[in-house]
Amino acid sequence: MKLRGLYAITDSQLLAGKWMPYIEAALDGGLTLLQYRDKSSDEARRLREAEALRDMCARYNAHLIINDDAELAARLGVGVHLGQTDGPLTPARALLGRQAIIGSTCHSQIELGEQAAKEGASYVAFGRFFNSSTKPGALTATLDVLDEARARIKLPICVIGGITLDNAAPLIDHGADLLAVVHGLFGAESPQEVTRRARAFNALMSL
Numbered sequence: 001m002k003l004r005g006l007y008a009i010t011d012s013q014l015l016a017g018k019w020m021p022y023i024e025a026a027l028d029g030g031l032t033l034l035q036y037r038d039k040s041s042d043e044a045r046r047l048r049e050a051e052a053l054r055d056m057c058a059r060y061n062a063h064l065i066i067n068d069d070a071e072l073a074a075r076l077g078v079g080v081h082l083g084q085t086d087g088p089l090t091p092a093r094a095l096l097g098r099q100a101i102i103g104s105t106c107h108s109q110i111e112l113g114e115q116a117a118k119e120g121a122s123y124v125a126f127g128r129f130f131n132s133s134t135k136p137g138a139l140t141a142t143l144d145v146l147d148e149a150r151a152r153i154k155l156p157i158c159v160i161g162g163i164t165l166d167n168a169a170p171l172i173d174h175g176a177d178l179l180a181v182v183h184g185l186f187g188a189e190s191p192q193e194v195t196r197r198a199r200a201f202n203a204l205m206s207l
């Protein structure tokens with residue numbers, strides 16, 4: 001499976017009251033991956049929402065990734081994204097199986113990417129590249145990191161943090177395979193605008 005394209009990430013605050021129309025609009029515009037990112041501890045709601053997203057993704061041929069929670073991913077038979085404090089990759093790979101998509105946050109550290117590759121990650125994520133209203137305190141990364149990651153790591157490279165239609169091009173030029181976006185996609189006035197943005201991101205990646 002070739003991991004390349006737009007990687008939408010949900011945000012419970014930004015999508016409050018417009019969850020389904022906005023996510024369906026993004027899927028309609030074309031997503032490679034959709035991440036369910038919900039920091040609450042309401043397990044029942046998380047399960048319900050993630051199940052609904054899995055079914056929507058299946059209809060649009062996109063893959064659902066659960067943020068932080070390998071157990072929930074295993075329960076739903078989908079992928080997981082793990083940060084540096086979200087638990088180790090090797091047991092997650094054993095739990096989810098060979099086919100599952102597993103992503104790893106590497107901030108701006110190539111060594112973390114190389115380690116993640118050894119431990120069975122499917123993609124490595126670097127960022128944040130720009131100011132992010134979703135996660136203002138995230139560690140920063142530069143285009144140099146992307147160049148080095150491209151040269152040294154054979155996995156698909158995901159970029160994240162403040163990415164918009166106006167600033168994504170250099171990231172693609174420097175080898176990014178997956179554009180992970182919250183506000184630059186979902187911070188829109190209407191579902192139609194979400195679809196337009198998704199299509200425009202895909203056009204930037206020549207998809």
Ligand SMILES: Cc1ncc(COP(=O)(O)OP(=O)(O)O)c(N)n1
Nearest residue numbers: 067081082083084105125158160180
């Ligand atoms: C695609 C992608 N990249 C990075 C992150 C950040 O993960 P993490 O550092 O664990 O931070 P939280 O998102 O859990 O706050 C991500 N979620 N997705």
Ligand SMILES: Cc1nc(C(=O)O)sc1CCOP(=O)(O)O
Nearest residue numbers: 127128132134135138162182183
């Ligand atoms: C969840 C997350 N992780 C980041 C990192 O750099 O690891 S930046 C980020 C937020 C991404 O949202 P937006 O596209 O709105 O900036």
Ligand SMILES: [Mg+2]
Nearest residue numbers: 068082083086
């Ligand atoms: Mg995390």
